[in-house]
Amino acid sequence: MGLLEVENLSLQYETRNADIRALSNVSFAVNPGERLGVVGESGSGKSSLGSAILGLVSFPGKIKSGRVLFQGKDIALMNDKELEKMRGEGATMIFQDSRASLNPLITAEEHFRDVFRYRFGKESKQASREKAVALLKDVGITDPEERLKQYAHQLSGGMAQRVLIALALAQSPKVIICDEITTALDVTLQVQILDLLKELSEKKETTFILISHDIGVISYFSERVMVMYAGMVVEEGATSEVLSHPYHPYTKALIASLPTGEKEMLNAIEGEPPSLSQEFTMCPFAPRCSRREDRCFSEKPPIRVRDNQKIACFFDI
């Protein structure tokens, strides 16, 4: 049994004009201490997946099928209290815009105190400060006492991201979902944050699900990778395998479109991602695929296993 299992999950946003199928039949599992990368372009459903795992889907979103199991327990069947416990001690999420994730009216220290009070009951200021300082040291902040006094606007992007990671760690969650957390950071800081998360996953056996559009980041951080397109998983496997010899034409095309450092034309993918307002009865990537055949337009390719990699494509390319 995995720590977290997602089975056949479909999520739909029901708007007045159309039902947007953000996730279609997504299944995967993660084990304790594992680092999973989820890569895809905007609209591929990777952020929706993050909120679905935490049971954060709200109107107009609706789970149409499937379930999320946390330690074997279906989160849809949890009561509010269990759900709340799962959302701090079980799984938690860190978002892209770190400064916007902090309350601008209170200091970093008050954020920590709130979490502690909520989780562990009333305790002295001194005690919670000591715990907060220890957490900030864990995430590589060298002057934690000073930082605790500061407000969100006084923290740099990298510093705010570290504070958020420390806040997430305050409840020692088993799974941390990171949604594009390094996208707004400079490359030199990005490496620092990714190294920090790697260290945490090794030292504390924390499971990470890293959502990113950046293949380089996914490659550097994750052990396993899931490639998403139009709300579906199109390829999944060990990161080193998938990225060095991808089987799905979309993964191939995505890697081929990266800049090479030479001033020449890039191999861009033709066309645009499909609209998600209808159910797919065909391969969603077919119209843009260089290897498409008639069959791709009449049938949806099922997920199959090829050399330990799961792919949703009919062909052995």
Place this chain on the structure above:
Amino acid sequence: MKEKENILSVEDLGVSFLVKEGQFARKSQKLQAVDGVSFRLERGETLGVVGESGCGKTTLGRAILYLEKPTSGKIVFKGELVEDILRKNPLELRRKAQIIFQDPYTSLNPRMTVGSIIGEGIEIHNLAKGRAKQERVKELLGLVGLDASYIARYPHEFSSGQRQRIVIARALAVDPELVVCDEPVSSLDVSVGAKILNLMLELQKRLSLAYIFISHDLDVVAHMSDYIAVMYLGKFMETAKTHDIIHNARHPYTRALWESMPRIGKEKIVGLKGEIPSPLNIPSGCRFRTRCPYATELCAQDVPPLTEFGDGQLVACHYAKEIKDGTHVPTNAPV
């Protein structure tokens, strides 16, 4: 080979702002956003400017077009001081030099149709009227790979990639010779960005445009540029041909930036420690020394001048030669 035609030359450019110390303070501090920057740009070529946030690259781009008034130095556009061009005929500069911004959502007026967005410049500069203007707009839409029938639509009807194409069409509507591109693909998806980059390369070739391409992403800059300038806290740390920046970099900061790019198959990255210091509090001597693994006492005392290392490569580091030769190793104790 064709004679190169100089489009832009910038000498010792400086831009500074006065920043108040807190909301109600009377005292203000000088923030030197761009400090002693010089370069030349020829027709049909691209200078890439790369650096971390807060390094002054956007201010540099804006100052070149006088959207930000330079506080020192001079900018010569096609042999004439920009200041003089602006005094004589401000429209002239605005026609010949255009700018493309990062966010295609905020840079298009939501109440204007695509036709009026692209046509506005044509009208202001008296380039065409009526039917001729419409034709020109349609031609421009075709040029950036959009359908001519989009002319009556509004920006919200388009995806981000299409919007960036509209922004490019608007910039090209007035036949510019220089286009400053400030992070034009940073907000786009990889596959969408790739198409925009291809379009920009193609247009450059076809129209002999000169680009100043600003980005934090060294891979993207390398892909677009003939020359690259690496900027840190307002100063150029290294400038060279793209090939040399990538394969033959001498400045420790350039090397660190390149090394820090995560890539497929790369397992260990030895990056930089710490963060970029506040531009209000620039370190003495070499401004990079607080994060530089090679820094010594000398770096804290003297500002390293940009020194030439052949083939136009300029490096501002006291140990540029020694690091390359391997005779100066990391001290691992930034001063």
